Every structure is written in structure tokens, then in C-alpha cells.
Amino acid sequence: MLGRWRKQESEEPTPATGLAGPRVPRHSGAWDVMRKRMEKEPGLRIIDVGYTSPQNINLLTTLGHSLYMSDLVRDAWAENWKTTQEGEISQPVWNVQGYLDQTLNFSGRTFDVVLLWTALDYLPEPLVQPVVDRLFSAMNPGGQVLALFHTRMQGEEKVLCRFHVTQGSDIEVQLTEQFPIQRAFTNRSIERLFAGWSGHKVYLAKDSISEVIVTR
Numbered sequence: 001m002l003g004r005w006r007k008q009e010s011e012e013p014t015p016a017t018g019l020a021g022p023r024v025p026r027h028s029g030a031w032d033v034m035r036k037r038m039e040k041e042p043g044l045r046i047i048d049v050g051y052t053s054p055q056n057i058n059l060l061t062t063l064g065h066s067l068y069m070s071d072l073v074r075d076a077w078a079e080n081w082k083t084t085q086e087g088e089i090s091q092p093v094w095n096v097q098g099y100l101d102q103t104l105n106f107s108g109r110t111f112d113v114v115l116l117w118t119a120l121d122y123l124p125e126p127l128v129q130p131v132v133d134r135l136f137s138a139m140n141p142g143g144q145v146l147a148l149f150h151t152r153m154q155g156e157e158k159v160l161c162r163f164h165v166t167q168g169s170d171i172e173v174q175l176t177e178q179f180p181i182q183r184a185f186t187n188r189s190i191e192r193l194f195a196g197w198s199g200h201k202v203y204l205a206k207d208s209i210s211e212v213i214v215t216r
Contacts, residue, residue, distance in 0.1 A: 021174060021175035022174070023172035023173065023174045024172065024173045025166075025170040025171075025172055025173075026170060026171055026172070026207075027169055027170055027205075028169065028170065028171045028203075028211060029203035029204070029205070030146050030203045030213050031146065031165060031169065031170075031211075032168075032169035033203075033213060034113065034115075034144065034146050035167075037144075038060070038063050038065060038113070039063060041112075042065065043064055043065065043066075044112040044113055045068070045111045045112050045113070046060055046065050046066065046067050046111065046112065046113045046114070047067075047068050047070060047111055047113070047115065048060070048067060048068070048069055048115045049069075049070055049114070049115060049117055050069075050071055050119070050162050050163065050176075051071060051162050051176060053164050053165075055164045055165065056115075056164060056165050059165055059167065068106075068109075068111075070103060072104075072123065073123060073160065074179075075099070075102070075103045076103075076122075077179055081094055081095045081099045081127075082094050082095075082124070094124060094126040094127065096126055096127060099130075100131070100134050104131065104134045104135070106138050109138070110138055110143075111139050111140065111143060112139070112140055112142075112144070113143065113144055113145075113146070114135055114144075114145040114146070115146050115163070116135075116145050116146060116147040116148075117146075117147070117163045118147075118148045118160065118209075119147075120147060120185075120193070121149060121150045121181055121182060121183060122160055122180070122181060122182055123182065125183070128193070129193065132193055136196065136197065139216040140216065142215065142216060143215070143216040144213050145213070145214045145216075146211075146212075147214065148163075148209050148210070148211055148212075149184070149209065149210045149212065150181060150183075150184045150185065150208060150210075151185065151208045151209070151210050152184050152208045153181050153183070153184050159175060159178065160175075160176050160178065160179045160181070161173045161174055162174045162175075162176045185210065190202075190210070194214045197215060197216060198215050198216060199214075199215050200213065200214040200215065
């Protein structure tokens with residue numbers, strides 16, 4: 001089963017849509033662990049965050065899972081969720097509840113796996129913790145989030161990419177739109193972000209990306 005949430009398009013100019021560039025294989029210890037769970041437990045409900053990936057759809061549904069798509073980053077920057085509060089110093093005001101209701105409205109569904117990838121690195125700050133909290137409330141006990149976090153904000157690794165899963169321990173990385181990276185994460189900041197979850201495990205990587213599986 002494949003589900004998808006449709007969003008109203010903003011009238012504001014947005015970056016060019018679509019994917020660009022070749023797919024580059026990257027070893028992922030976290031994906032290897034998650035893939036083995038998916039192979040052993042058919043019938044999981046999965047959220048895949050990012051542009052629609054036919055490769056992800058084919059692989060995950062072939063394993064017998066239900067897949068739902070949500071492009072959190074593009075929706076955050078493309079939709080008109082921000083207004084300006086006038087005063088001595090203009091302050092942006094984000095419609096957090098509107099964003100959550102539009103982008104993460106699950107209609108009572110609960111999930112077992114979220115492939116969050118690097119989305120939290122690119123969301124506007126006011127949306128980060130509310131997104132994590134919404135995912136917590138929508139996941140089954142024992143549900144898991146696979147998340148990747150930048151540990152620095154310079155270099156090639158900071159570019160927003162789409163991640164395509166494979167039948168092995170690699171994921172394929174592909175360049176997407178050039179949304180600005182908002183933050184880098186430390187292990188401590190990840191712990192604070194997922195406070196209240198039952199636990200998390202960090203998987204070492206050679207580049208400036210930290211891979212984490214967080215358990216509900």
C-alpha cells in the first residue's frame with residue numbers, strides 16, 4: 001500500500017523542483033540494521049521523508065510494507081507558514097500547528113518506521129522539536145526513526161540530498177534542491193531532541209554525517 005499527503009502549493013517563488021546529479025553509493029550501518037528488521041517483519045507501516053523515490057517504493061512495498069511519503073523540508077520552505085510580526089524589531093512568526101496539520105496529518109494512522117534522513121538539519125528552528133514530538137505521538141511502541149545528522153555546516157556534505165535505499169548495506173545519495181542547512185548536531189543535542197524516547201544508537205560514519213536509530 002502506498003499513501004501520500006497532498007499539500008496546497010504556495011504562491012511564493014520556490015526553488016526548481018526535481019532531482020539532479022548521479023546517485024553515489026554510501027555505506028550506511030543504520031540502514032543495514034533497519035533493512036534487516038524490515039526483512040524479518042513484514043507488514044510494517046513506514047514513512048519515507050523526501051522526494052518520491054520509485055526505488056524506495058518498489059523495494060519497501062515488495063518487502064510487504066505500507067509506505068507513506070512526506071517531503072518535510074520542501075513543504076516547510078515552499079508553503080506560506082511564516083508571517084512577520086511588526087514592531088521595533090520585526091520577528092518571524094511560524095504557523096507551527098498549521099504546518100503539522102498539513103504535512104504530518106496521519107488521520108489516526110500509527111507507524112513502525114520513519115526514514116527521516118537529514119530532514120531535521122534543514123527545517124526552520126521553530127518546526128524541529130514539534131516535528132519530532134508529532135512523530136513520537138504517531139509511532140507504535142518499539143517504532144524506530146532512522147535519522148542522519150550533519151556534524152558540521154561546511155563542505156560538500158551540507159548539501160540537501162535524497163536517499164535511495166538498496167537491498168544491501170548501501171544507500172544511494174543524490175543531490176536535490178539547494179535548501180540552506182540550518183544547523184549541525186552533536187550527540188548531546190540529539191539526546192535533548194529525542195528526550196522521552198526509550199533510547200537511541202549512533203552508527204559511526206567516515207564523513208561528517210552521524211547516523212542514528214531512535215526507538216519509541
